[in-house]
Each structure stands twice: as structure tokens, then as C-alpha cells.
Amino acid sequence: xxxxxxxxxxxxxxxxxxxxxxxxxxxxxxxxxxxxxxxxxxxxxxxxxxxxxxxxxxxxxxxxxxxxxxxxxxxxxxxxxxxxxxxxxxxxxxxxxxxxxxxxxxxxxxxxxxxxxxxxxxxxxxxxxxxxxxxxxxxxxxxxxxxxxxxxxxxxxxxxxxxxxxxxxxxxxxxxxxxxxxxxxxxxxxxxxxxxxxxxxxxxxxxxxxxxxxxxxxxxxxxxxxxxxxxxxxxxxxxxxxxxxxxxxxxxxxxxxxxxxxxxxxxxxxxxxxxxxxxxxxxxxxxxxxxxxxxxxxxxxxxxxxxxxxxxxxxxxxxxxxxxxxxxxxxxxxxxxxxxxxxxxxxxxxxxxxxxxxxxxxxxxxxxxxxxxxxxxxxxxxxxxxxxxxxxxxxxxxxxxxxxxxxxxxxxxxxxxxxxxxxxxx
Amino acid sequence: xxxxxxxxxxxxxxxxxxxxxxxxxxxxxxxxxxxxxxxxxxxxxxxxxxxxxxxxxxxxxxxxxxxxxxxxxxxxxxxxxxxxxxxxxxxxxxxxxxxxxxxxxxxxxxxxxxxxxxxxxxxxxxxxxxxxxxxxxxxxxxxxxxxxxxxxxxxxxxxxxxxxxxxxxxxxxxxxxxxxxxxxxxxxxxxxxxxxxxxxxxxxxxxxxxxxxxxxxxxxxxxxxxxxxxxxxxxxxxxxxxxxxxxxxxxxxxxxxxxxxxxxxxxxxxxxxxxxxxxxxxxxxxxxxxxxxxxxxxxxxxxxxxxxxx
Numbered sequence: 001x002x003x004x005x006x007x008x009x010x011x012x013x014x015x016x017x018x019x020x021x022x023x024x025x026x027x028x029x030x031x032x033x034x035x036x037x038x039x040x041x042x043x044x045x046x047x048x049x050x051x052x053x054x055x056x057x058x059x060x061x062x063x064x065x066x067x068x069x070x071x072x073x074x075x076x077x078x079x080x081x082x083x084x085x086x087x088x089x090x091x092x093x094x095x096x097x098x099x100x101x102x103x104x105x106x107x108x109x110x111x112x113x114x115x116x117x118x119x120x121x122x123x124x125x126x127x128x129x130x131x132x133x134x135x136x137x138x139x140x141x142x143x144x145x146x147x148x149x150x151x152x153x154x155x156x157x158x159x160x161x162x163x164x165x166x167x168x169x170x171x172x173x174x175x176x177x178x179x180x181x182x183x184x185x186x187x188x189x190x191x192x193x194x195x196x197x198x199x200x201x202x203x204x205x206x207x208x209x210x211x212x213x214x215x216x217x218x219x220x221x222x223x224x225x226x227x228x229x230x231x232x233x234x235x236x237x238x239x240x241x242x243x244x245x246x247x248x249x250x251x252x253x254x255x256x257x258x259x260x261x262x263x264x265x266x267x268x269x270x271x272x273x274x275x276x277x278x279x280x281x282x283x284x285x286x287x288x289x290x291x292x293x294x295x296x297x298x299x300x301x302x303x304x305x306x307x308x309x310x311x312x313x314x315x316x317x318x319x320x321x322x323x324x325x326x327x328x329x330x331x332x333x334x335x336x337x338x339x340x341x342x343x344x345x346x347x348x349x350x351x352x353x354x355x356x357x358x359x360x361x362x363x364x365x366x367x368x369x370x371x372x373x374x375x376x377x378x379x380x381x382x383x384x385x386x387x388x389x390x391x392x393x394x395x396x397x398x399x400x401x402x403x404x405x406x407x408x409x410x411x412x413x414x415x416x417x418x419x420x421x422x423x424x425x426x
Numbered sequence: 427x428x429x430x431x432x433x434x435x436x437x438x439x440x441x442x443x444x445x446x447x448x449x450x451x452x453x454x455x456x457x458x459x460x461x462x463x464x465x466x467x468x469x470x471x472x473x474x475x476x477x478x479x480x481x482x483x484x485x486x487x488x489x490x491x492x493x494x495x496x497x498x499x500x501x502x503x504x505x506x507x508x509x510x511x512x513x514x515x516x517x518x519x520x521x522x523x524x525x526x527x528x529x530x531x532x533x534x535x536x537x538x539x540x541x542x543x544x545x546x547x548x549x550x551x552x553x554x555x556x557x558x559x560x561x562x563x564x565x566x567x568x569x570x571x572x573x574x575x576x577x578x579x580x581x582x583x584x585x586x587x588x589x590x591x592x593x594x595x596x597x598x599x600x601x602x603x604x605x606x607x608x609x610x611x612x613x614x615x616x617x618x619x620x621x622x623x624x625x626x627x628x629x630x631x632x633x634x635x636x637x638x639x640x641x642x643x644x645x646x647x648x649x650x651x652x653x654x655x656x657x658x659x660x661x662x663x664x665x666x667x668x669x670x671x672x673x674x675x676x677x678x679x680x681x682x683x684x685x686x687x688x689x690x691x692x693x694x695x696x697x698x699x700x701x702x703x704x705x706x707x708x709x710x711x712x713x714x715x716x717x718x719x720x721x722x723x724x725x726x727x728x729x730x731x732x733x734x735x736x
Contacts, residue, residue, distance in 0.1 A: 034677045081607075083597040087663045090670025093597070109673050110666075138610030145565035146613055146631045149461050149729070253562060255455040300445045306452040326452055369677070422562075 001026065001215065008391040011366050013376065014211060015386075018222040021199025021229045025376060025386070026214060027206035029369055033109045035207030036370050038377060039119050040103035042202075043195035045175075046315060048168040049235035052190040053197070058235060059190060062182040063168065064140070064175020067097040069188050071136050073104065077127040082118070091115050099169050099315055100381055107370070113213050116205065120221045126192045128185035141177050151254045151419050155324060158248055159260035162415035165244035166237040169315045198222075199229035202380060206373040239318060241266045243415040251422045256306070259330040260322065260417040261337060265409055267319040272401065275383055275393070277319070278312060280405045283397055285310045285321060286358075287350045288340055295340050304333040314382065330418045341411045348399050358394050428506065429533065437495035438502075447493070453484050461727060465567035466629055469725035472557045473571045478545060479623040510541065514686055516679045543692060547576050547624055554721045558637075563729030566634040570644065570725070572626040575718040582621065583694065584703050585711045589719075590619045591664035592656055592712075593647065594628060598663065600647045600656070601628065609643060611636050622692075626719060634728045641724060652716040654709060661709065669701045 001014040001024075014026040045066045049058050073095065074082050086093040091108035104123050106115050147153045157172050164170035174180070205214060243264045270277050289295050289310050299305050305327040313320045327333045365371045379387045387393075432439040458464050470480040513532065515524055550573045577586060594601040594617025605615045615630035632640050650656070675681040675697075688694055695703065 032677050034674050081598070084663075087596060087598045087667060090663075090666040090668075107674075108670055110670055135607075135610045139606055139613055142565060142611070142631055142633070143613035145633075145729075148564035151459055254459055256452050300448070301441060303444075303448050306449045326456070328452075 001211070004386060004388055006366070006386075007389045009363060009366050011372065013386055016215075016218075018198060018218060020222050020225055020227055021197070021201075022218070022222070023202040023380070024218050025202065025204045025380075026209065026211050027204070027369070027372055027376065028209050028211055029207050032208050032369055034107065034369060035109070035112045035205065035209055036105065036107045036373050037112075037116055037119055038103045038105045038204045038373060039123050040101050040202055040204070040377065041196050042101055042200050042381065043191070044098045044100045044102055045171065045173040046099040046167060046169045047195075047234050050194060051233040053194045053230055053232075058233075061187050061191065062175065063171045063179040064173070065183055065187060065191055066102055067174045068136065068140060068180060068183050069191055070095045070097045070102050070104075071140060072128055072132065072188060073123055073126065075127050075132050076122065076125065082122050085118055085122075086115060089115065097173055099173065101377075103377070109208070112205075112207075112209055113217060116214060117217050117220075120203070120217070123196070124221075124225055126189065126196075128188045128192075130185060133183065133185050133188065137180055137183070140174060140180050144172070144174050144177055144180070147172070147174070149253075151252055151258050152324075154250075154252065155258040155260040155417060155419055158250060158417040158419070159262055159322065159324075159415065162245040162248050162417050163243050163262050163264050163320055164315075164318075165240055165242075167239045167315060167318075168237070170244075194232060197227050197230060198225055199227075200232060202377075204373050204377055204380075206376075207369040239316065241318070241413070243413055245415060247416045247418075249418045249420055252419050254419055254421050256326050256328060257330050257421065258419040259305075259325045259327050259333060261325075261334050261414065262320045262322040263341070263409065263411055263414050265319045265321070265413070266317055267314060268317050270405060270408060272405065274314075275387065276401070277405065278314070278382070279393065279397060280402050281312045281319065281321060283351065283354060283358075284346075284402060284406065285312065286354050287346055289323070289337075290354070292353075295336070299333065299336060302336075304329050304336060334416055338411065338414075346399065346402065351397060351399060351402070355394055355397060359391055362391055362394070431499075431502070433499055436499055438499050440495055443495045443498070450484070450490065454487055454490055457482065457484060461561070461563060461565070461567050462629065462631070465725060465727035466569045466627065468559060468727065469557070469569035469571050469627075469723055470625075472555070472725060473625075473723040474548065477548065477623070479620065479625065512687070512690060514683045516683050543622055545623055548573065550575065550720055551722045554724060556724045556726075558726045558728050560728045560730055562731075563727070564731055565631045566637065566729040567727040568628075568630045568632055568637065568640060568725070569727075570628040570641070570721060571723040572628070572719050573624055573722045574626065574715070574720070577715060577718065580703070580706075581711065581715050584700075585707050585715050586619065586621075586626075587668065588661065588664050588704060588707050589651065589712055589715060590617055590626065591667060592660050593617045593651065595664075596667055600651070600660075601630075601644060604643050604647055605630065605640060609639075611640050611643070634726075634730075637726050637728075645721070648716070648719070648721075652713065654713050656709075656712075658709075661707070661712075665704050665707075668704050672697050672701060 001016045004013040004015055006013065011027065016024050018024060043066055045064070047066070048063065049060050051057065052059050082093055086106055089108060089111035091106050091111065093106040095102070095104045104119060106119055108115070160170050203218065241264065267274065267277060287293065289308060296308060299308070305325040307326050309324045311322045313322055323337055325333060365375065376386050379385065432442055467480070467482060474480060513528055574586070593599060594615065596602070601615045601617060605611050606613065612630045612632050617626060617628045619626055628644060630640065675685060685697065689696065
């Protein structure tokens with residue numbers, strides 16, 4: 001396997017691409033007892049139209065299929081179930097679906113080899129029937145309804161509906177009750193055989209491990225699943241650069257209003273790499289709105305908000321700067337955010353201060369096997385590779401480049417979402 | 427910070443007081459927004475409105491309104507002076523140095539005394555009560571509170587823990603398998619022990635119309651446990667889950683600390699002893715305690731659906 005050293009950090013990653021196309025990453029730790037496995041496909045809820053493997057025509061699928069498929073992978077033909085298998089060694093198992101990936105995870109401190117073997121095997125063996133699809137509809141309906149009642153979750157959903165016009169990213173990952181009831185086993189198989197090919201997937205392992213033994217297991221998997229690589233054709237949704245809706249307001253059972261606010265940016269119009277764009281946008285939000293920012297202190301004193309969370313979110317060609325807050329005065333808060341965004345007051349000193357904290361948190365994160373694994377996955381999905389010199393790059397961030405990036409952002413391309421209390425909610 | 431807070435003229439700094447006050451006010455007001463924890467709290471309140479477990483940890487608006495920078499500081503002084511303070515430090519450091527640092531910087535007013543954190547064992551309701559309250563929600567929330575008769579130390583520490591693990595902790599527990607996997611009634615269902623309060627809690631999110639059916643299935647599972655309808659395999663998996671989660675804790679500094687805190691405070695055994703003792707639980711032990719566990723309150727926060735169009 002190829003060794004990739006993470007510069008300035010005591011971590012090395014071992015990489016290999018199998019003949020069937022699967023990307024394999026091992027991140028061994030000598031001083032840990034636990035391990036963490038993630039087997040993922042680069043397929044999530046942001047695809048609603050694609051050409052199924054072996055076919056020529058585009059297929060449109062209902063919302064929520066990727067997530068539905070994730071649930072259904074836990075079904076085995078012989079009636080056994082993965083939770084049962086993993087529990088024999090006290091291993092935790094789960095799966096989750098994101099816009100751009102679906103991952104199957106397990107974590108524990110016993111039986112890493114058997115569990116890896118099993119993980120690769122069960123995710124490679126789909127078994128869908130009319131009956132088990134129907135059964136899952138009830139479970140997922142309750143999952144959707146659970147989130148329906150959570151205002152913090154709803155505000156994010158509402159905001160994406162305002163930002164995106166065509167991208168399926170605008171829809172909830174789990175879909176709607178109406179949409180998931182359209183899902184059939186045939187649709188699941190089409191998606192499975194298109195997106196769950198080893199060449200569209202990756203395996204990440206971190207923690208305590210015997211790499212030689214694990215390598216033998218992935219090699220056996222490679223031998224067993226000689227599935228041809230294929231180019232996957234998905235629809236280009238031609239998402240416009242403009243936000244879809246400037247403002248949305250709904251009412252829910254909240255006492256304090258929830259605010260979501262976002263700036264939509266076309267990320268292909270910058271001269272720097274996607275990686276640097278992300279660093280600069282994060283740096284910008286941290287200086288302006290982070291925990292040590294003047295904005296935060298002022299807004300709290302003025303009682304404009306109690307909590308504020310910011311995020312840089314990228315899907316395909318668009319990146320958003322998003323804000324989420326609890327606020328009794330949503331409109332005044334958003335006015336203040338808008339002013340802050342265009343206020344030209346960032347100094348080199350601010351940048352130095354944030355860089356220091358950032359670097360120390362990069363070092364600290366490597367002590368956690370799960371966080372390190374997730375960071376590698378994020379790099380892999382967003383940049384197509386693991387970033388090996390992040391600390392050096394953070395050190396390179398400077399005011400001139402930050403200002404240049406900022407000057408290219410249209411801060412008026414914004415979308416606001418507010419959840420207001422219903423009449424009589426106390 | 428602890429001994430020299432931002433205080434002037436015997437009152438906390440007004441500005442920082444206001445910021446915190448505003449945050450907590452929001453928290454108290456939005457307590458109902460989390461329907462899962464709200465429904466569990468309502469169940470506790472119905473179980474026994476005077477018991478400590480039904481006191482909302484975030485507090486009540488009536489009390490909150492009375493807090494001023496002055497009386498808060500008075501309380502704080504009393505709190506620091508008259509409470510038991512333990513300091514735990516973990517990581518890479520020199521023991522002697524750390525000890526002298528702590529001695530130098532922390533003036534202790536109080537010597538260590540052991541407190542008993544366990545509540546008196548309450549009377550158990552003869553017949554379970556059923557409470558239904560309605561809210562405009564998409565999903566209904568079910569919360570069932572069970573109580574148990576006094577148990578012997580070993581049973582309280584281990585048999586009950588194992589019972590809970592088999593019943594409703596993991597994704598292969600009885601409740602998860604039957605309510606979710608076999609009957610598609612819920613996305614989540616779990617059971618949880620609150621040993622200080624002598625309560626076993628079962629919670630789930632369901633369709634209002636499935637209330638009776640879900641409760642019936644839960645009772646059926648508890649009855650099955652009583653009759654000994656669980657296998658050696660079920661026990662073995664629960665034991666493995668218990669031991670391996672104790673072992674996994676050793677990779678996380680914070681969890682190691684937490685573990686020491688609970689050992690100190692609750693008098694639980696060391697990890698090594700716990701790993702050994704859990705294996706000693708027999709099927710007979712389990713059946714014996716199931717007879718002492720009784721449903722006290724079944725609470726449903728019933729969702730009425732009037733969907734808003736987005």
C-alpha cells in the first residue's frame with residue numbers, strides 16, 4: 001500500500017486502489033483500543049435522475065431513494081440482520097445518508113477483521129422484496145415525521161428550498177411521506193447496481209488494526225466482486241446562480257423564532273483552488289461571526305439572538321455561507337448580519353489569531369479516530385484526495401487573498417427563511 | 427474565574443448577567459420544542475409531580491424571573507462554600523506539580539463527606555395510569571415510566587442493567603426488533619434506566635392511531651421477559667455490549683473522567699469488577715427481577731396533524 005504522511009501531524013494514511021476500483025484507506029493508530037470502519041458510496045440524495053447501469057435512457061426516481069436504500073441494505077436474504085452479527089462482538093453499527101454520499105459504519109474494539117469482512121459482504125448483497133420495501137415505508141414515515149416536528153431541522157430544510165431551484169439538494173434527504181410511498185424494489189435495484197459499484201465506492205478504516213490482515217480481506221473482496229468499472233451518468237440540473245426565493249416565512253410550534261439566512265455563491269468563478277476557497281470562506285465566517293467575534297458579543301448584548309451557527313456548504317458548483325439563529329428579532333438580526341458581511345475591517349492580526357486556534361484544533365482532532373476518519377472522507381469527497389499539508393496551507397492564508405475572494409462575492413444574492421410562532425404558542 | 431468572578435459591589439456584572447439571562451429565558455420558553463424530552467418530562471410530572479425527577483432541570487419561569495445579579499451572587503457564594511467540590515485532572519502532567527497547583531489555587535471550605543444520591547424508593551401505583559395530551563404535531567410521542575420494587579445490591583447494579591440492555595438499548599433489543607423491525611410502528615424506540623430515581627423509561631415516536639397497538643407490543647415483550655422467553659444468546663450479546671462499551675471508553679479522556687466521577691458519586695464498581703460481575707447474572711436472576719418491575723404511567727403526547735404548506 002502507498003503511505004501518505006500527513007505533514008506536521010503524527011498520522012500516516014495507507015492507500016490502495018483495488019482492481020475493481022474500490023479506494024481503500026487505512027489510518028492505523030498504535031495507542032488506541034478502538035477502531036472505526038466506513039464503507040461508502042459516492043451517491044446520496046442529490047441525484048434524482050440518472051442512466052441506470054446497462055441502460056441508455058435517463059430514469060427519474062422519487063425523492064428519498066438514497067436514504068431508503070440505506071435502510072434496506074440491512075436486509076439479508078437469509079433473514080439474518082447486520083445488527084445481530086455486529087452485536088456478537090459488542091460492535092456498534094449504523095448508516096447514514098448525506099447529499100453526496102451514503103455510508104455504512106461500524107465501530108468497536110473487538111473482531112475488526114470479521115466485522116470488516118461482514119461489512120463488505122452485506123453492503124454488497126442487496127435483497128429487496130415488495131414486502132420488505134413496504135415494511136420500511138412505515139419506519140421511514142415515522143423518521144420523516146419526527147424531523148417534521150423539529151424546528152431546528154425544519155429551518156435548514158426551508159432554507160435549502162429558498163437557495164436551490166433545481167438541484168435535488170433542495171429536498172430533504174429522507175424525502176416526503178408521499179414520495180417514499182412511490183419507491184419500489186425495482187427502483188432500489190436500479191440505483192443499487194448503478195451507484196454501489198466498487199469503482200464508485202471507498203473504504204476507510206481508522207484506529208487499532210493489523211494492516212496486513214485487513215489488506216488480505218480487501219484483496220479477497222476484490223477477487224470476489226470483479227465488477228466492471230462504468231461511467232455513471234447523472235443529470236446536470238443546471239442550477240441557476242441566483243437564489244430561488246429571497247424570503248420565506250412559515251409558522252410552527254416555536255416560542256422563539258428560528259432564522260436561516262444564506263448567501264449563494266458560484267464556486268467556479270474564483271482563481272484559487274476549491275480547497276483554498278473553503279479555507280478562506282471558513283476563515284471569513286470565523287473572524288466575522290465566530291465565538292470570539294465582536295459581532296457575536298454585540299448581537300447578544302442587543303438581545304438580537306441567543307445562538308448563532310454558521311456553515312460553509314458546497315454542493316456541485318454552488319457554495320453557500322449559511323447562518324442559523326434563534327432570535328426574537330429575526331429581521332433586525334439579519335440586517336446586522338448583512339452589514340457585518342460587507343464591513344471592511346478584517347486585519348492581519350485577526351487572521352493570525354484564528355490561524356493559531358485552527359492549527360491547534362487540527363492537531364487535536366488527530367487524537368480522535370472517528371474525527372480523523374471523517375475528515376479524510378470529507379477531503380476525499382470534496383477534493384478527490386486526502387489533503388496532506390493542511391497546516392502548511394492554513395499558515396499561508398493572508399489578507400490580500402481573502403479580500404480578493406470577498407470582493408467577488410455578491411452578498412445581495414441571499415435567501416432568508418424564518419419560522420415564526422403560531423398564534424397562541426406559549 | 428471560580429473564586430474571582432466578574433463581581434462588583436456584591437453583584438454580578440450586569441451586562442454579562444443580561445446575556446446569560448436572555449439565553450436561559452429562551453431555553454425555558456422553548457422547552458416544549460423538543461417534543462421527545464417534553465413528553466418524557468410530562469410523563470414524569472404525571473407519575474409524581476413532587477418527586478425530584480419531575481423537576482425541570484432548566485427551571486421554571488416563575489423562579490427565573492426572581493433572579494437578580496445580587497441574589498445570584500449570594501447564592502453563588504453559598505454554593506461554592508458549602509458544596510462538595512471534587513477536582514479531576516487527566517492527561518500528561520506531573521502529579522506533584524498538579525497537586526501543589528491545585529492546593530495553591532483552590533481554597534477548600536469543606537472537607538469531603540459522602541452524600542447519598544439515591545432517592546427513597548417510592549410507592550408503586552397499584553394500577554397503571556394512562557395520560558393523553560394533545561398538541562399540533564406530526565408525530566406522537568410515547569413515554570412509559572416503570573418503577574421497580576427495592577432490589578438487592580447485585581440485582582440493582584447488574585441484573586437490572588442487563589434486563590434493560592436486552593429489552594431496549596441496542597438495535598437488536600426486544601423492543602427495537604418487535605416495534606420497529608417487525609411491525610414498522612416507529613423509527614426509534616428505546617428503554618433507559620434512571621437508577622437514582624428508581625425508574626425504567628421506555629420512549630418512542632409513533633402514529634397516534636398506533637398507540638394501543640404499540641403499548642400492547644411493549645407489554646408483550648415485558649411479559650415475555652417475565653416468562654423467561656429470552657435466550658442465552660440474548661444475554662450473551664447484552665453482556666458483550668456492556669463489556670465492550672466499557673473497554674471503548676478507555677480511548678476517550680473525558681469518558682474516563684466521567685467514569686471516575688460516577689464511581690465516586692454513585693459508588694459503582696470499577697470497570698474491571700463491572701466486567702466480571704455482569705457475567706455472573708443468571709437467567710433466574712433476570713426472571714426474578716422482572717416480577718418486580720411494573721408499569722406506572724403511560725403517557726402519550728398525541729399529535730394532531732394539520733400540515734402547513736411550505
